[in-house]
Amino acid sequence: MVAGKFAVVVVLISLCQSVLAATLADTVKQIKPAVVGVGLVAPLATVSHQLKGTGFVIGNGKYVVTNTHVIDMQVPEDVKYQRTVFAGHGKKGQILPVQKIYRDEEHDLAILEIPTALPALPLYNENDPIPDGTDIAVTGFPIGGVLGLYPATHKGIVAAYTPNIIAAKNTSQISEQFLQRLRNPFMVYQLDVVAYPGNSGSPVYRADTKEVFAVVNKVFVKETKESAITRPSGITYAIPASHISALARKHNIPLQ
Template sequence: MFRTKVFLLLGLMFGFSVSSFGQDLVGVVAKISPSVVGVGTLTPIRGNNIELKGTGFVFGNGTYIATNHHVVGEELSEDMVQHRVVMSGSGKDFDVHIVEVVDFDPLFDLAILKIKDQSVSLPNHFTFADDKFIPIGTKIAFTGFPIGAILGLYPSTHIGIIAAITPDALPANSAKELNPQLMERLRKKFNIYQLDAIAYPGNSGSPLYDQETGRVIGVINKVLAREGREYALSAPTGISYAIPVKHLRNLATRNNITLN
């Protein structure tokens, strides 16, 4: 009997963290965690309700955040005042910062946000790999918010290896984004990282980094599920995917932003 397999863009659900790290990774996680943020929306009319949509991470001068396009692709409500926000810090006393979308690329599922308050600059503890693909078998990790912010902002780190470098099979979030220019680009398939690592909805936009160096090599954006979205939590396949960092670098460069 054949089972249907589908790719899922990582929206918010629930998950758990892997806690068995090597000693080097302990230091890396401690260093980079303050630069990992939650990405979501703020609705003041609903008692300042915050809905976490995914994960992002700080880069550049501390005012820019990288995440997935599908995390911020949904339009804000026209019936009520809403803001896009990022959440920084940890625990119950986290800070909320209103952001704007600087630029996005639906094909590579990437977006760059910028904090509106010019007096705010978040810590940037990331360094970035070059544009070459990292070898298959490299030990990797990613940090994000698979369980959301119901009890506070508590980043979780998951580990694994690069299992393959493979063509992307789901380059667009929805059919409405398929304009002639995008269709032409889709004919030129690009490679992404396939990971032997469990990611959950909410990990969208998490930085994928080398366990030993902490250098960012990609951005987590989807998982392979057996049949449907509900199986991403109850029966994860352990197959996840990430967009290579070179595409984030290209998006940043066209906006005169430099990756460290």
Template sequence: MLLENNLMLKRICIVVAITVGHCTIAFGSTLPDTISHIKKSVVSVATVMLTRSPRVIFYGTGFVVANGRYVVTNDHVVPKKIKHEKKEKLVIFTGVGSKPEPRYAEVVLRDAIHDLALLRIKGSALPSVVIGDSTRVRDGQQVAFTGFPIGMVLGQFPVTHVGIVSGMPPIVTPAPSSRQLTAEQIKRKRNPFRVFQLDAIAYPGNSGSPVYHVDDGAVIGVVNSVFVKKSKEAVLASPSGITYAIPSKYINALLKKAGLQ
């Protein structure tokens, strides 16, 4: 089985391996420096199935945390069911360019209420982000987020958007009728928690992107939704400019539950 898995990865892409030490990122004092470091920790989340067309299906963005062998993303990004009987695999892709490196991944924990998921990845440690204190974030503070807004159409090329925290409203998930509310949405309506509303443009592929301080790169949130007025296609053509992010205190709670803090 191990040999089969290794052969499967080699067939997905040819990888030029770059060894990365097990350490957190040292941040620069300027935004270009910060972005340069953050990009090393940003990954895409996908599934692969060699008998399927397309073989790779992109679901969203994630970022490396803890000891470099874990990834945080949105719960809604990770498929609820993987077709193991058809040899479908959950993977993350790391690196930049037309041939990113695939790593097998497995779900460790899900937090459906706060739309978070923790994955464990195979292989050597990757550079991890520093989780900041979201309770100290203020309205008007400048932030950035890095991810893959349009997926991996032309390869893996992370994109950064900059904006401000424009507010901290209770989370709301609109639904046309009460019949369409999920159990998680019902719980949110009964006991809503506050999220960051960002004055920055994001796209569906940005789900799971780290939101961080522009000066030191400390992650204070996770992009989890874009205000959608119409269809996903309409979002790409005419984005609303309103983005929501889950505060990092819920990331810390997830990591603590997993025994990583």
């Protein structure tokens, strides 16, 4: 009798896992067309097309969300370049110039305006945070241009909803802004999911819906920057989508 009950439980767990996998697969198909690369085009540089991070489309299709640290890439002063959104996948891509940038430096967010409408994603607009343990996924370009314009998806869970406090490694990092963040930290999601530097700006969404509830903004690195690729920690932080909505409202950017 016990063995029979155990078998039923195993079957139910297997069915739940199959349903979740099918749901996530369907969700990813809807997510991918709205995920774009963010970088620059510098015709006279050694590498003319440079993918620096990830973004995703919102609103009427002409606005892309990413991180400010993605668009503030280091470029030699003598190199002329255009900030660019790379849309499409593989060899069927579009290069769209960034026409305007709306920034929220405090939350490491930027909304980029582009000339052509692309498929867009809805934002989670509830006040309550996504509960710990919720199945989630992240889609983006984990290793940037190394893999080309092929978005990859990683799944995980929400590990915690926690204050955005990262200890300074040395006294040179302690500034007035740093102290202000310590006094008034905002909340971020800690995710148990493998992500890489190129995932900055990637949408974070529930496995059973395409509503974006957060944006990847940093990956915890255990040792060196290089080890983020070879030995990822599996700890990722993401900014709640409520800050995207606030930035959009500030600049009258339509979200529908």
